[in-house]
Amino acid sequence: MSHILAIDQGTTSSRAILFDDKMRIVAVAQEEFEQHYPASGWVEHDPADLWSTTAGTCREVIERAGLGAADVAAIGITNQRETTLVWDRHTGQPIHNAIVWQDRRTAETCRALREAGHEPTATERTGLLLDPYFSGTKLKWLLDNVDGARARAEAGDLLFGTVDTWLIWKLTGGAAHVTDATNAARTLLYDIRKGRWSATMCAMLDIPMQMLPEVRDCAADFGTTRGDLFGRAIPILGVAGDQQAATVGQACFQPGMLKSTYGTGCFALLNTGADPVRSQNRLLTTIAYQLDGTPCYALEGSIFVAGAVVQWLRDGLRIIREAKETQPLAEAADDGQKVILVPAFTGLGAPYWDAECRGAIFGLTRNSGPAEFARAALQSVGFQTRDLLEAMTADWAGGGGEVLRVDGGMSANDWAMQFLSDIIGAPVDRPAVLETTAMGAAWLAGMRAGLYPGMEGFAGGWALERRFEPSLPPAARESQYAAWKDAVARTLTR
16 A cells, blocks of 8 residues: 555546655546536536546546555545535435536625625634635525525535535545535635634524534545445545645745645635734635644635636637647737736636626737737736735735745746746746645645655655746836736726
8 A cells, every 4th residue: 555546626627646655646547527607607517527527537547557446545635625515415416516616606695795794704713705706605505596405404404515525425425524624714614713613604604504514634534435436445534625735735834935826726825824814905814734633824815717818718719729839829929019918707816806897908909819818818827926925925924935836737838937937026936746736635645644754754855847037127027017907907896
């Protein structure tokens, strides 16, 4: 049993990655699944797709590696956060599609709660803001809009979970209804200071507390898989939400260390240590990880559209066939054109939190074409990251943050990472292993299983692949950023 199986259940695909006893990747399996858009601003997943693609890729990766279940010491899970599921505790049948983190259907509910003066209470307890992004209002919507759901929930017949909880329920054959502290911290229902579900928040959102899963450390016993799934029962020993797993995978264990992950969205986390820092700049206070009952906190900035803007170029505008085409296009763009894209396709996240604004393009000329669109798309990610880092710098007086560690699919784009370094005016470090999210989940499980080293040993093994240094003159940097801020101001609705 010298391998760890990491499940990385994401927004557009499920992946399974096998790591050996030296934390090296042995095999990878991936399967995409359908996105459902039943109305403007609504995004759903079929819970059956989340499960079938997860189970299928797990079986495939073990077979691809030429191994068996007897070779797997433990499973670690990392997942898209905030996505909300409700199912029957007796049958395991979901009552509705999963409502995805990107979904904006509860914007009006959040506005009403803010106008009623509830946001300070929510922020004090959960570290979050009243935004449709988080699970709590999604859960309320399901109870209010699915026939009979609220009565069934109050009778104790329905269970709530984020994707990790749903997968563990399925993996264990319904034996475990659990989550970890990082996923719980994203629900708008968890008191991150007291380390328990908040009765105040559940009352505010009219959520029956018996629906909620048990909360455990990131490295803990989450149950064992059904024996018939993979050939033998395998313990599940590590769980963390995707951005927290990436923070762990990047070995950001010291206060002041900073990472940014570029997947469908972009999420920057700054380790603030043992004390939660309340943001004055509309960032989120969250749990970076929790080990041995002790939480480590972070400031987080959330960008809803990062890699998704490249998908838009491919699937919406159809000006590229593959993501890698954006780099030569951006390099060929006309320097005389100053096209700026604000990719507010589902509103803007931190530090603006405007759920109602929508995307906009500024500076178009008759000669604007695919190259200029590609450059503007990549630049939008750098500009948004600077928004987050400026807010973090204003909130955090503990030092650090001088270097940004990056990961995720878009971090492989050299042009985008060089622009990121230029616009933030700081070095950007890309690790040798870009699979940091899966690596974080694998380390949590492997460390718990006794296969991998502790925190210090793991951090000592972090390796740099390339450092990007800023080369843009300060005046040019500030001019470009000022143009971005002006474009955002023109896009916001409040």
